[in-house]
Amino acid sequence: AVLHSWGIPFYKYDHYTLEQVCHKKGLLIEPILKNLIAVSQQPSPIYTHLSHCSVNALVNYLKHTHHIFVTQKLPYVANLIENLDIKKIKNQQLIQDLQLVFPLFTEDFILHIHEEEDKLFSYISHLYEATQ
Numbered sequence: 001a002v003l004h005s006w007g008i009p010f011y012k013y014d015h016y017t018l019e020q021v022c023h024k025k026g027l028l029i030e031p032i033l034k035n036l037i038a039v040s041q042q043p044s045p046i047y048t049h050l051s052h053c054s055v056n057a058l059v060n061y062l063k064h065t066h067h068i069f070v071t072q073k074l075p076y077v078a079n080l081i082e083n084l085d086i087k088k089i090k091n092q093q094l095i096q097d098l099q100l101v102f103p104l105f106t107e108d109f110i111l112h113i114h115e116e117e118d119k120l121f122s123y124i125s126h127l128y129e130a131t132q
Helices: 018-025 029-040 046-052 055-082 092-131
Strands: none
Touching (some): 018 029, 055 092
């Protein structure tokens, strides 16, 4: 995902070093390495600290994770699926199925997120306000 964010489709450069790819793409390797290291050293997920958060903080955290998923993770996975290589996978039917189903999944998932944010989060806020 880090390489994707820098415009590097890693699956097209499987026989190159990162330095060689950066040279080909006209990129400096240092910021990419810093980004890769930062991602690998991220602290453990927030899940262990959720019991100490306010309801508003939890809802805002969930909205933020939804935003990241929709704007970064889904496009990344879509890009991977669009660029599956029949020579490497050797299962054309699987590739076609993934390429057919993933856009449908994405659409349904985004609708689910909107419904969750519009209805469930609102309901949670009302419940919290009622307990106060």
